Amino acid sequence: MSELRVSRVAEQMKKELGDIISKKIKDPRIGFVTVTDVSVTGDLQQAKIYISILGDEEKKQDTLIGLAKAKGFVRSEIGKRIRLRKTPEITFEIDEALEYGNRIENLLRDLNEDTR
Template identity: 85%
Template sequence: MSELRVNRIAEQMKKELGDIIGKKIKDPRIGFVTVTDVKVTGDLQQAKIFISVLGDEDQKHDTLAGLAKAKGFIRSEIGKRIRLRKTPEITFEFDETIEYGNRIERILSELNEDSNGQ
């Protein structure tokens, strides 16, 4: 399958997931979620959804549990919105890149303060 089509489907899924999670799911465990990326396999059988959650570790894990519970509903909504022969199986994962970037920025600012203090 063409990589362009796979990327287009991933972008469409990302857009629809933001709408579905934000407006359709009423689970109180699910906090403020941002869908940061969607990776779809070339055969469109699997989709890995990367999320960022505002809050502490407990809120993050509660949100992940709520999304896992609503996985069937989310998948059926995606199937209705995106015309595909078979809707991909979805899995949710935390997007660690934001925290990783913040950690690098914090280290660089500490190094900068140390070099200015000498």
């Protein structure tokens, strides 16, 4: 399958997921969630949704549990919004890239202050 189609499906899913999670899911365990990336396999059968969650570690785990419980609903909503023969199976993962980038930035700032 063409890489262009896979990337277009991933982008469309990312857009729709942001809307679904913020407006349609009413689970109180789910906090402030941002969809940072969607990775779809070449055959469009699997999709990994990378999310960033505002809050402490406990809030992140609660949000992941809430999203896991709502996975079927989210998948059916995506199926209604995106025209695909088969809606991909979805998994949610916390995107550690933002925290990693902030940590590196803080380390560099500390090093820069120490050299002055």
